[in-house]
Amino acid sequence: MKIGIFFGGPSREREISFAGGRTVYDNLDKSLFEAVPVFVDSKGNFILLDWHYIYKGTIRDFYPPVSALPPSQLPVQVYLESLGDLTQAEQDSIIAEVGRRVQPHELRELMDFAFLALHGPGGEDGAIQGLLEWYGIPYSGSGILPSAFGINKVAQKKLLKALDRPTPDFRVISTEDWDAADPAATLDYLVRELGLPLVFKAPRQGSSIGISILREADVAKFAAAMERSLFRKTVTQQEWRALSYQEQIVWVQQLIDIREGIGLPVVMELRDANLKRKGDYNSNTQKVIYRPEELLELLDRWLQYAGSAQLTSTDGEAQVLVESFVQGREFSCIVVEDGTGKPLALPPTEIVKGEEMFDYRSKYLPGLARKVTPIDLPEADIQRIRESCEEMFDTFGFQVYARLDGFIQADGTLFLNDPNTTSGMLPASFFFHQAAEIGLNPSQFLTFLIRTSLAARRRGGMQPVRLAGLLGQLDAAVASRQQQERSRIKVAVIMGGYSSERHISVESGRNIYEKLSSSVKYEPVPVFLTGNSQEFRLYVLPINVMLKDNADDIREKIELAEAGHATHPILARIRQEAQAITSTYAGQAVEQPRRITFPELAEEVSEVFIALHGRPGEDGALQRELEQYGLPYNGSGVASSSITINKFETNRKLREAGLRVAEHRMASRLEWTADPEGFYQSLETQFPYPFIAKPADDGCSSAVKKIKNRAELTAFTRLIFRDQEDLMAADATVLHLGFKEEFPQKEAFLVETLIERDGAAHFLEVTGGLLTHWGENGELQVEVFEASEALATGEVLSLEEKFLAGEGQNITPARYAPDPVERQRISEEVKAELRRVAEVLDIQGYARIDAFVRVRQNSAVEVLIIEVNSLPGMTPATCIFHQTALAGYTPYQFIDQILEFGKKRAENLELKA
Structure with a gap:
């Protein structure tokens, strides 16, 4: 069966949709289904995507392609909408670089079924469902009406009130009312009607986007909360002028983040009587801004005259939903239809947060919030949550599956709110997390959902004879699949x-x-x-x-x-209720x-x-x-691994072989304990600020810090040499450690000179993957892939930027030069250096090598090695998959090559023995 996977889309959740679509693409059972990737861009174009782009870390890593982007000096990637109003021909040209445009009427020729991994407006609101209904294409999840209702938080609140169901009191404020209102008076009214704290929501957004909590009657904080939900931002002249140029760049980066900022394009509006005295400006000036550079320049220029500027997303909200705060334990529950079409609630998960709000980052970054399944409550209360979720599923007319969120208070009062008809589909999301509790792995759960969706569309009257045939074929194939497991x-x-x-x-x-x-x-x-x-x-x-x-x-x-x-006991109960599903799809x-x-x-x-x-x-x-x-x-063998785990030894060995590495030394706890001041002075003498400090035997970006002064050096040293498990709060603050950021305890750490541009014409950080093969005569051959250019939003690349979907900015292949011929020449030199690293260190299997590249004015190339990872991260978003895709390997084929190499190596060792 050909399964069209729709992912991406125009919403602010497009990155989670993109990552979720990749999850579906990878996890569809290859013996049952053929995946057809249909990427939806932010202008609503359907694109039959070339498969290797699916493995990019973010949409911006490949779309729009580099060739379509205007020149930029800012470390910021943009979406298609930042290119302005494009003609049909211009859009076609861009689309042709990543796949081919698909007209709506062509969809039924490409697929038997549409799996919808789209989120938010355009994906969960009934729009795409209506299009597919028009063309008679069965699709996953709920139909038109429940989808349209499921995305509208205001309509849901009104229905819950009408049905006398528990739901927080609320008010709705339109943009027109807000613009005409006195903020102080409006806040007084809301506090009087709803109390404190207040919760502010964007009514048509998911993933906790546009949500904030106001805990005190502060007019400035109230206005900021309203702006967040309306996707606006006001910046004053005083605020802007207080920022350095680098801080202004970071401010713009955060503003244009579609998840936590407001995105682009924006309308800039100036309201300042002083403007009337300036010849080039008019009072109440408005301008649509598409690009980050343009925004940075205009803010800088206009705030010389205006007291403030208001920026509003062109794709913002027209209303804000304001709710009274619910004090209680937060949970999320997936409800699915069983084989008879009745709702079956899976075990509800409690969300134990470290912050007051389960926001976008807490949802998708592992370790920031804990998911406890089932919620730690008496069995009767858990069952009451399940029954309430099943009732809401029925009441709202949802089909196939939905995710229902809610709170339970200390007195047992239960609030349900914000249902999602398309749950996030990252590997560890609630969606797969709760399905696993009845024994279904992601591949099996997707098969179940496709089968259930076909049945739901047939019950709804869509081509009953054809869909009955598809159901029969799928049931037979699933039964046959069980026999293949044994081989x-x-x-x-x-x-x-x-x-x-x-x-x-x-x-x-x-x-x-x-x-x-x-x-x-x-x-x-x-x-x-x-x-x-x-x-x-x-x-x-x-x-x-x-x-x-x-x-x-x-x-x-x-x-x-x-x-x-x-x-x-609740898990035992649910597993019993789901036995027919489990036995069909999981078998155990x-x-x-x-x-x-x-x-x-x-x-x-x-x-x-x-x-x-x-x-x-x-x-x-x-x-x-x-x-x-x-x-x-x-991966590599014992001897090679014992060297590459140690960054100091790796650098020493590479330097001895004539390769470029940073100046480095080890700093020991014994040395620090004996004479702290002498320890600090010794480091400062050898390594002028700023320099890099990091553990010598941890991979990735764990505790890698750019040290800029004595205070930071002291804080880093105290943390890494601490005796206690917990971090010292003051030192963590000095190093700007993120929420729940881990910091290992070591007996020594590595100090390196900071690698900088040093007058080079071009300077960039890259990470390059490699794969080894056995030649015909048993010799080791090293295949080096095109390296990725890594763009860090902070001082060094974070773990999240390296490995988590939607977080990092990686451009593959790296942009060594604008001219394609020159770019490839430099690339071959870089790859030759990375191959030498592999040979010197006897790397086997595969690896990732991080480096800085300088291209001098005379075109000379310098490659400075940072570190070697003999078992590189293999998360869905890691850039090694971008690189292998360019070389023609799907992730599965790459993994298969790695396993086959290891098997052949073991056979060779056995023969030698």
């Missing part, structure tokens, strides 16, 4: 660990699991590693535990199972985590994929254990 190669995917990168490791491991589970060749077995450097403990994970939010949640579930903690019930030894692992699986980062995993210790039991594995 696939078993691969243990080892994830987790105990380093500061354990959460990213789980993201990588899950991604590998999902790529393999939807294949016809491999049967992945998820294995969690915990313990310490003296003892590795391995646990085979059931799917529901593997899809917990992060590594700490997984470890907690393992500890509870080992302590004999019984299955929660959910189990508990199971401790396994290395000898037992060797009996159960044929090979291993190590998805660990840092120690253990990249240091050779685990590889040594696997070799002892004859288990093939991915």
Whole structure:
């Protein structure tokens, strides 16, 4: 069956939609379905996307293509709407670089079924559903009317009030009322009617976009909350002039972020009587601004004269929904239709937040909020939540599935609000997280949803004879698929660990699991590693535990199972209710985590994929254990791994081989303890500020900091040499550590000179992947991919920017020069240097090498190596997949190549032995 996956779209949630569409594309069962990627751009064009663009980190990494972008010196990527009003021919030219335009009437020739991963306006509001109905194409999820209702928060509130269902009191303020109102009087009215705190919502947005909470009767904060929901921003002359140029760039970057800012284009409006005295300006001047450079320039120029400027998104909101605050425990519950079309609520998940609001970042970045499933309440209360969600599902006429959010108060009062007819589909989202509790992995759950959607469309009267035929074919194929499970190669995917990168490791491991589970060749077995450097403990994970939010949640579930903690009665109940679904699509019930030894692992699986980062995993210790039991594995061997885990030793070895690296030295705890002042002065003498400080034996960007002064050096040293587990708040503040940002404890850290432009004509940070092969005569061959150019929003690339969907800005291939021929010449030189690194360090399997590249005025190329990752991150958004796609490998093919290399290496070692 050909499944058209619709993703992207015009909404502010397009990046989550893009990442969710990729999840669906990867997880569709390859023995049942053929995926057809239909990318929807921000102007609503349908594009049959060339497959390799699916693996870009963000939409802006490939669309609009670099060739369509105007020259820019700002480190900011833009969306299509920043190119202004384009003609049809101009749009066609842009589309042709990434795929081909598809007219609506062509859709039914491309697909048998449409899977909708679109969010927000244009995706969840009935618009795309109506188009597909017109052309007779069955689609996933709810139909036109429930979709239109599901996106309108104001309409939902009115219906809940009319039905006498518990819902927070509310008021609606239109833009016209707001513009004419006295803010102080309006705030007094809202506080009198609704009390404090107040919750402000954009009525037609999802993912907590445009939401804020006002806890005090402060008029300025009230106005800011209103502006956030209307997607406006007012900046005063005083505020703007207080910012440095670099701070102004960051301000613009944050403003044009469609998720947490207001996006582009914007209308700039100036209201200032002083303007009347200036010849070039008129009072109440308005201008539409499309590009970041234009916005930066005009703000700088206009705020010389105007007291303030108001910026309004051209795609903002016309109303703000203001609600009274609900004090209670927050939960989210997925409801699906069972085989008979009746709603079945999955186990509700409690959202335990570190911040007061479950915002966009908390939803999608692992570790920022905990998801506890089921919510820790008496069984009767959990069942009441489930029944209320099933009732709302019925009342609103939802179909197939929906995500319902709510609060339960201390007195038992239950509030449901903000239903979503298209849930976020990232691998660890509520969508897959709760389905796993009944035993369905993402691939199986998607198959179930496609089947359920076909049945729902048929019940709704869409081509009943044709859809009955499709249902019959799918049911037969699903039954046949169960027989194929027995013949696939078993691969243990080892994830987790105990380093500061354990959460990213789980993201990588899950991604590998999902790529393999939807294949016809491999049967992945998820294995969690915990313990310490003296003892590795391995646990085979059931799917529901593997899809917990992060590594700490997984470890907690393992500890509870080992302590004999019984299955929660509500989970047992739901699994019983869902037995018909589970037996059809999964074939087996959910189990508990199971401790396994290395000898037992060797009996159960044929090979291993190590998805660990840092120690253990990249240091050779685990590889040594696997070799002892004859288990093939991915990545480099013991000797090479023991060098590349140590950045100091890696740099030393590369320098000895004539490669360029930063000046560096180790700074030890013993040295600091003996004489702190001498320690600091020694570093300051050798490394003028600013310089880089980082752990020597952690990978990625864990605790990598640009140190600019003595205060930051002191704070970094105190944190990394601390005795306690918790961070010292004052030092964390000095280093501007983010919420829940981890900082490892070490006995020494690495100090390096800051690599800078140094007068080069062109200077950029790149990350390049490589893959090794066995030649015909058994020799090792190194294939180096086109490197990606990494754009950091902060001083150094963060973990989120490297690995999480929608966060990083990576341009692949790297923009070494405007001229294509010159760009490729430089690229070949860079790749040659990265190949030398691989050869010097005896890297095998695959790796990622980070470097800075300087291109001098005379076109000479300098490559300065930063670090080598022998087990690079394999999360869905990591740029190594962008690079392999350019070389013609899908992520699955890349993973298959890695596994085949490891298997061949093990065979060679066995022959030699």
